[in-house]
Amino acid sequence: MPGPLNLLTDIEGVAVGHATDLALGSGVTTVVFDKPAIASGMVLGGAPGGRETSLLDPSMTVETVDAFVLSGGSAFGLDAAGGVQSGLREIGRGFAVGDVRVPIVPQAILMDLLNGGDKNWGLHSPYRDMGYEAFKAATGGAFRLGTVGAGTGATTATVKGGLGSASALTSSGHVVAALVATNALGSATVGDGPHFWAAPYEVDNEFGGLGLPHPTDTRLRIKGVRITATTIGVVVTDAVLTKAQAHRLSLAAHDGLARAIMPVHLPFDGDTVFSAATAKKEVKEARDLMEIFHLAALVTSRAVARGVFEATALPVANAQPSWRDRFGSSVSK
Structure with missing residues (x-):
């Protein structure tokens, strides 16, 4: 079951x-x-x-680490981590090096430069300011999904990509959750229809409750062999x-990712997943650890589908x- x-x-x-x-048709998401x-x-x-990978x-x-950053902008978007570092330095966070603190902020970027947004930003990219x-x-509370943050300019082979998230609880009470910006060369949906590859793992109709079609269509669908794409994400648990x-x-x-996107991990994808443990709850049994890894895959698949399901087209x-x-x-109101 998911968290609250x-x-x-x-x-x-x-x-x-x-x-x-x-x-701009782009954005930044940070996990702090x-x-x-x-x-x-x-x-x-x-x-x-x-x-910092x-x-x-x-x-x-x-x-x-102190934070992770997911960003659009391709290589220009790497400026975003500097803005997040500025915010962390402002509040005294960072790895101690003598009397200096250096915030540790790994970042992954996705390619959204060809989605129709206005990328004529002048001499310096806007991503450092967007990172800040x-x-x-x-916030530690609810946040938006879909065409927001790093998912703003995301696309897939069939429909608009987006930012998604999902969580799950283990039988021993650990929390596992994922955040994914799906900008895939391939597709999160099956064939030319509405069904999601992640359908077997869906919880509470979180992305439409349509199940899978029969039979499924596994023919290759990609955006184009010369268009670089990337699905980037973060998976976190409260376990030690x-x-x-x-x-x-x-x-x-x-x-x-491999269960929710077809195909994935291609030569023109940059698929990257960061992981973290906040060490709030001890892992007492080997089975508990195995369940954490198992749920990490499931919440990632669900986050992919939720991001695409919640996305809206760029204006x-x-x-x-x-x-x-x-x-x-196709979804009942």
């Missing part, structure tokens, strides 16, 4: 903030931890863009994990239609 909000913020000590520019969190991650797409390797010295705006907006276990958590979440000429534009009538 069915969002990443069902995990105590986690806040999420967005900056959204519909005219109230205390440094054990963190790792994994890149499985062939065309990634990121910042190397330190997430389990063999690297720094074990914790997202940090200041971060080592950095190596957090790394395994990100791998489990990639299983969730620009020839914008890609949303799932609701094409299939909204």
